Amino acid sequence: MIKIIANDNKIDSIMGTIKDIDKDRNGYVTHSELDDIMKMNYPKELSSRDLLPIIKKFSSVQNKILIDYKGFRDMLRLEVNKCQTQKLSSKKLDSS
Numbered sequence: 001m002i003k004i005i006a007n008d009n010k011i012d013s014i015m016g017t018i019k020d021i022d023k024d025r026n027g028y029v030t031h032s033e034l035d036d037i038m039k040m041n042y043p044k045e046l047s048s049r050d051l052l053p054i055i056k057k058f059s060s061v062q063n064k065i066l067i068d069y070k071g072f073r074d075m076l077r078l079e080v081n082k083c084q085t086q087k088l089s090s091k092k093l094d095s096s
Helices: 002-007 011-021 031-041 052-058 069-095
Strands: 028-030 066-068
Touching (some): 002 069, 011 031, 011 069, 031 052, 031 066, 052 069
16 A cells, blocks of 8 residues: 555545544544545555555554544655655666
């Protein structure tokens, strides 16, 4: 999933949709909402994938259905940056 996002970064669009859903700004959406949002932004790439194992890592302690979307976003940004840095490093090595 990280490579897919690194190739076509839609994190800002994903976060915009999440903020539309999270009207009370509590920092949480349900795991099914986040799954739907991810698949809506990457329909070809993610429609047949089970994202719940990744999403559930960000579940609320009190309510496992609720996902801390800011933690999820931060993980995506960190991992996408790592992936893009690795791409740049390998391009530099290839051109040497």
